[in-house]
Amino acid sequence: MDGYDAALHLLDRQVVDREGQLVAKVDDVELTLEPDGSLVATGLLVGLPALLPRFGDRLGSWLLDKYVQAGEERADRALPGVIEFELVDDIGSGVELSVLRKGLVRPRTAEVPAGVERWRLGDLLGMRVRCGDLPKRSRVLDVRLAGVPHRTERPLVTGLVVGPGRPGSLFGYDRKPDLGPLAVAVVVRRLHRHVRGVDVGPGVEIDRAANEVRISPGVPLLPLL
Amino acid sequence: MKRYFAVLLGVLTAIGGFVDIGDLVTNAQAGARFGWSLVWVVVLGVLGICVFAEMSGRIAAVSHRATFDLVRERLGPRMGLLNLFGSMSVTFLTFIAEIGGVALALQLLSSVSHVLVAMFVAAAVWIVLWRAKFSSIENVLGLMGLALIVFAVALWQLGPDWSELSSQLSPAEKPAAEGWAVYAFFGVALFGAAMTPYEVFFFSSGGVEERWTSKDIGVMRANVFLGFPLGGVLSVAIAGCAAVVFLPQGITVETLGQVGLPVAVALGKIGLAVVVLGFFAATFGAACETGLSVGYSLAQYSGFQWGKYVRPREAAGFHVVLLVATVLAAGVLLTGVDPIMVTEVSVVFSALALPLTYFPILVVANDPDYLGEHRNGRLANVLGVFYLVVITIASIAAIPLMVITSMGQG
Structure with a gap:
C-alpha cells in the first residue's frame, strides 16, 4: 500500500508555483489510457470546466451547460485549463510546481493523439x-x-x-x-x-x-x- | 527581548481584537436580563475558540494552509461550496454589523445619523484594506481596542455587592421572570458571539500572511491562551456592568449607547470618551477582519491568489472581492437597517454555521501528512471531540430557539 491516493492527496489541493505564488486548485486530474492499457495521471485540470462536472451527474452537467451558454461565442469555453504533470515538483499540503505561474495554464485542446484516451479522475x-x-x-x-x-x-x-x-x-x-x-x-x-x-x-x-x-x-x- | 515584545504585542492585540460588536451587544443584553447566570457559556465559548484557533493556527504555521483550503480538501467541491455559502453569508452579515457598529460609535460622538456615517466608514474600511499593512491593521486597532478595559474599571467603580454578583454565576440563579427557552436562546447567542467563524478564518489566514513557521507555534499559543481568555474577561465585565445597572431596573439593552451607559454612570465623561474609543477600535478592527475573511474564504475555495503579503496587483481578484463586499455592506446599511438587529441575527447564524468548518479542521489537525510531529495530542483531541459535540448541539438548537422565542423576546 505505497504510493498515494489521487482523491485524498491531490484533488482540491492548492497549486503553488516555484516562488510560492498561488496558481489554482486541482479541480480535476487528467488520466490518460495508453495503448498498452495502462492508466497514467498526465495533467492537473483547473478552472470551472474542470470543476463543474464534479458537482454530480445531473447538477454538474446542468451547471456546465449554463456556463458554456453564458459565453457561447467562445470555442474553448468548455475546455479546462491544464498543468502538465511533469511540472509537479512535490505533493504535500499543496501541489508545488517547478516553474513560475506566469503563462502557465493553457486550455486542453480537444484533439487527442492516436491510440490514447483521456479520462478524468472525477468520472x-x-x-x-x-x-x-x-x-x-x-x-x-x-x-x-x-x-x-x-x-x-x-x-x-x-x-x-x-x-x-x-x-x-x-x-x-x-x-x-x-x-x-x-x-x-x-x-x-x-x-x-x-x-x-x-x-x-x-x-x-x-x-x-x-x-x-x-x-x-x-x-x-x-x-x- | 524582541521575542518577548512580540509575545506581549500579540497577547495585547488578541485581547483588544477579541471583542467585537457581537460580544458587546450580546453580553450587555444577556447581562441586563440574566445577570451573570450565563457567564458559564462565555467561559465555554472562549475555551472553544481557543481550541479551534490553536488547531487552525498550528496547521497554518506548519503546512501554510488556511481554514478554507482545508474545508475544500476534506469535504470536496459540493459540500465545500455549501459550506462556503453558509460561512461567507455569516461573515458578510458580521461585516455589515461591524461597519454599522463603527457608525453607531461615531453617532454617539457626533449625533450624525449612523445611516449617513456608514458610507464614510465603509469607504475608510476599504482604503485600510487596500493600502494598510496587515500588521499595522492588527496592531493599531488591537491596541486601541484595549480601551474596553474601561468596562472592568467601571464594574469595580460601580462597587457592586460582589458576593451577590458572584452568587449569580450558577445557572440556577436565572431570574424567575425569564423562561428557560429564552435563557437557552441567549446561551446559544453568547456562544455564537464568542466562537464567531470569521475569527478562525482570520486567525489562520493571518498566520499565512505573517509567514508563520513551526517555530512560531509557541508565540501563537501564547496569543491564543492568554489573549482570548483575557478578552473573555472583558466580555464578562460588560455583562457585569449591565447586570449592576440595568437588571434591577428591568431595562433591556437595545442600543450601543446603552451598552456604554454603565461606564458613563461609573466614570463620567472621561469614561464615556474611553468607551467610545474602545467601541470604535473594536468594531473597526473587526470590520477589517471580517472584510478580509470574506475575501479569504472565497479565494481559498477557488484557489486564486489572496492576501496582503503580496502587492494588490498580484492579488487583484482578492481585492476586487473586498471592494464588492464593502460596497454591498454599505448598500445594506443605507437601507436604514438597525445594526444592532443585524448583530443579533449574525451571532445566532454563527452558531449555526460552526460545525461545517470545525470538523475538517479537527480531522486535519490529526493528520501527520500536514502536521508531522505537531499533530494533535491527547488533550487537544479530548477537547476537540468535546467541542465537536457542543458545537453540533448549539448548531442544531439555534434556529428552533430563535423561532420559539421570537429572537429572545418571548
Whole structure:
C-alpha cells in the first residue's frame, strides 16, 4: 500500500508555483489510457470546466451547460485549463510546481493523439462497482497512484478503493491506522467497514461506456481498515 | 527581548481584537436580563475558540494552509461550496454589523445619523484594506481596542455587592421572570458571539500572511491562551456592568449607547470618551477582519491568489472581492437597517454555521501528512471531540430557539 491516493492527496489541493505564488486548485486530474492499457495521471485540470462536472451527474452537467451558454461565442469555453504533470515538483499540503505561474495554464485542446484516451479522475470516482463479494451499492471511492511525489516513476494508476459510500467520505482514515481523534475514527471506520482495496490488472475492467467497474470473482480484495 | 515584545504585542492585540460588536451587544443584553447566570457559556465559548484557533493556527504555521483550503480538501467541491455559502453569508452579515457598529460609535460622538456615517466608514474600511499593512491593521486597532478595559474599571467603580454578583454565576440563579427557552436562546447567542467563524478564518489566514513557521507555534499559543481568555474577561465585565445597572431596573439593552451607559454612570465623561474609543477600535478592527475573511474564504475555495503579503496587483481578484463586499455592506446599511438587529441575527447564524468548518479542521489537525510531529495530542483531541459535540448541539438548537422565542423576546 505505497504510493498515494489521487482523491485524498491531490484533488482540491492548492497549486503553488516555484516562488510560492498561488496558481489554482486541482479541480480535476487528467488520466490518460495508453495503448498498452495502462492508466497514467498526465495533467492537473483547473478552472470551472474542470470543476463543474464534479458537482454530480445531473447538477454538474446542468451547471456546465449554463456556463458554456453564458459565453457561447467562445470555442474553448468548455475546455479546462491544464498543468502538465511533469511540472509537479512535490505533493504535500499543496501541489508545488517547478516553474513560475506566469503563462502557465493553457486550455486542453480537444484533439487527442492516436491510440490514447483521456479520462478524468472525477468520472472514475463514484462509478458503480459490480463485484459478487461487495455490497451492491459499492462505488469507486479513490484511485491509487504509484510512486511518491518527486519521482522518476510514472504516476501510474495501480489500484482502486471501492465500497459503499461517497468518494471523499473516508477522510484518510483508510490510510493510517492511528489517525485520531479516536471517536471520529471509530465512526468513520464503522460506516466504511465494507471498503476494500483492489489492484488494477486482470479481472478488473473499467467500462467507461457503461459507467461501471466490473471485478471478476477471485480477484483479491484487500481490507483497508 | 524582541521575542518577548512580540509575545506581549500579540497577547495585547488578541485581547483588544477579541471583542467585537457581537460580544458587546450580546453580553450587555444577556447581562441586563440574566445577570451573570450565563457567564458559564462565555467561559465555554472562549475555551472553544481557543481550541479551534490553536488547531487552525498550528496547521497554518506548519503546512501554510488556511481554514478554507482545508474545508475544500476534506469535504470536496459540493459540500465545500455549501459550506462556503453558509460561512461567507455569516461573515458578510458580521461585516455589515461591524461597519454599522463603527457608525453607531461615531453617532454617539457626533449625533450624525449612523445611516449617513456608514458610507464614510465603509469607504475608510476599504482604503485600510487596500493600502494598510496587515500588521499595522492588527496592531493599531488591537491596541486601541484595549480601551474596553474601561468596562472592568467601571464594574469595580460601580462597587457592586460582589458576593451577590458572584452568587449569580450558577445557572440556577436565572431570574424567575425569564423562561428557560429564552435563557437557552441567549446561551446559544453568547456562544455564537464568542466562537464567531470569521475569527478562525482570520486567525489562520493571518498566520499565512505573517509567514508563520513551526517555530512560531509557541508565540501563537501564547496569543491564543492568554489573549482570548483575557478578552473573555472583558466580555464578562460588560455583562457585569449591565447586570449592576440595568437588571434591577428591568431595562433591556437595545442600543450601543446603552451598552456604554454603565461606564458613563461609573466614570463620567472621561469614561464615556474611553468607551467610545474602545467601541470604535473594536468594531473597526473587526470590520477589517471580517472584510478580509470574506475575501479569504472565497479565494481559498477557488484557489486564486489572496492576501496582503503580496502587492494588490498580484492579488487583484482578492481585492476586487473586498471592494464588492464593502460596497454591498454599505448598500445594506443605507437601507436604514438597525445594526444592532443585524448583530443579533449574525451571532445566532454563527452558531449555526460552526460545525461545517470545525470538523475538517479537527480531522486535519490529526493528520501527520500536514502536521508531522505537531499533530494533535491527547488533550487537544479530548477537547476537540468535546467541542465537536457542543458545537453540533448549539448548531442544531439555534434556529428552533430563535423561532420559539421570537429572537429572545418571548
